[in-house]
Amino acid sequence: MSYRLHIIFKTLPFPSNVLHSQCISLSPYFTPRVWFCSGGFRDRMEMEKSCISSEVVVGDSELLEKKINAIRSAGQWKLQVIADFDATLTKYWVNGCRGQSSHGLLQQGNPEYDLKRQELFEYYHPLEFSPTISIEEKTKLMEEWWGKTHGLLIEGGLTYDSIEKSVANSSIAFREGVIELFEFLEGKDIPILIFSAGLADIIEEVLRQKLHKSFKNVKIVSNRMVFDDNGHLLSFKGKTIHSLNKNEHALDMAAPLHDRLGDIDQPTDDNASVKMRTNVLLLGDHIGDLRMSDGLNYETRISVGFLNDNIENSLDSYREAFDIVYLNDAPMTGVVKLVSQLCLNGADCHTLTS
Numbered sequence: 371m372s373y374r375l376h377i378i379f380k381t382l383p384f385p386s387n388v389l390h391s392q393c394i395s396l397s398p399y400f401t402p403r404v405w406f407c408s409g410g411f412r413d414r415m416e417m418e419k420s421c422i423s424s425e426v427v428v429g430d431s432e433l434l435e436k437k438i439n440a441i442r443s444a445g446q447w448k449l450q451v452i453a454d455f456d457a458t459l460t461k462y463w464v465n466g467c468r469g470q471s472s473h474g475l476l477q478q479g480n481p482e483y484d485l486k487r488q489e490l491f492e493y494y495h496p497l498e499f500s501p502t503i504s505i506e507e508k509t510k511l512m513e514e515w516w517g518k519t520h521g522l523l524i525e526g527g528l529t530y531d532s533i534e535k536s537v538a539n540s541s542i543a544f545r546e547g548v549i550e551l552f553e554f555l556e557g558k559d560i561p562i563l564i565f566s567a568g569l570a571d572i573i574e575e576v577l578r579q580k581l582h583k584s585f586k587n588v589k590i591v592s593n594r595m596v597f598d599d600n601g602h603l604l605s606f607k608g609k610t611i612h613s614l615n616k617n618e619h620a621l622d623m624a625a626p627l628h629d630r631l632g633d634i635d636q637p638t639d640d641n642a643s644v645k646m647r648t649n650v651l652l653l654g655d656h657i658g659d660l661r662m663s664d665g666l667n668y669e670t671r672i673s674v675g676f677l678n679d680n681i682e683n684s685l686d687s688y689r690e691a692f693d694i695v696y697l698n699d700a701p702m703t704g705v706v707k708l709v710s711q712l713c714l715n716g717a718d719c720h721t722l723t724s
């Protein structure tokens with residue numbers, strides 16, 4: 371039994387001066403429909419089709435407009451983008467099924483150890499979301515989980531070759547518009563920090579295989595592996611980044627960036643210069659992703675949430691938490707429009723309106 375509820379959602383119009391200036395396109399924010407869907411394969415396919423219309427919710431459009439103006443006035447050199455990876459840059463549904471995560475796609479070529487990692491998942495994953503365990507205790511449990519998993523990857527003889535094959539055979543896919551977003555930001559020298567509690571080496575392989583290019587402005591802040599000359603995993607660099615410490619402090623914990631992207635010969639912004647960029651566009655699919663900007667003394671932050679599933683129960687909390695909420699596994703097109711608006715300077719605005 372499936373159902374679809376069609377609601378006319380009350381959105382707030384931008385003030386008239388914005389409409390008249392033409393500096394802000396209305397299209398990313400004003401699709402006044404919210405679809406609630408549940409059900410099986412056919413519904414999911416329909417949901418994917420409905421993404422073309424990119425349903426979006428803005429809780430407080432006046433506040434959003436103030437933030438857009440503040441970031442635009444400060445200039446693009448003050449802006450950075452902080453993004454979660456799984457189900458934020460990547461799609462939630464792929465061909466009607468739940469898309470794989472960067473962590474979940476890994477088959478280390480050793481079924482016994484794949485099973486051991488799965489058993490760890492089944493034990494620790496419920497603890498991660500348990501409402502009765504304190505954050506301190508959960509943090510210890512997550513350190514334990516990640517430590518054991520990394521140990522199994524080493525013990526089970528993971529090779530880089532297995533990572534390449536796992537990515538090639540996976541169902542992971544980027545949202546439409548991610549390449550355009552990265553290209554636009556690269557052209558403006560705006561850094562993108564991708565925060566993940568997964569594995570940097572897998573994310574980089576996904577970028578390589580699925581986008582077929584690398585970007586000098588993209589940094590992966592995640593757990594990084596060390597391989598020997600034969601491509602066998604030896605160890606991990608830096609401190610472990612897990613689901614509960616995936617925040618801007620992770621920048622200081624993370625191993626050096628871009629070790630494996632040999633085609634990047636230009637030094638990217640170091641951590642200090644990233645911290646000078648005090649305006650933030652944050653992209654995430656969990657409310658906890660908002661913590662990715664913890665530790666950064668930001669002036670203005672625009673948060674974009676992708677609410678991919680369980681919309682009926684989660685919409686209120688997402689609308690409270692994020693400035694903009696995209697529904698139903700939406701493409702990245704609206705975010706591309708948003709960043710182009712954030713990078714318009716006064717001269718651009720004058721040109722557009724003259």
Ligand SMILES: [Mg+2]
Binds near residue numbers: 454455457654655656
């Ligand atoms: Mg995610």
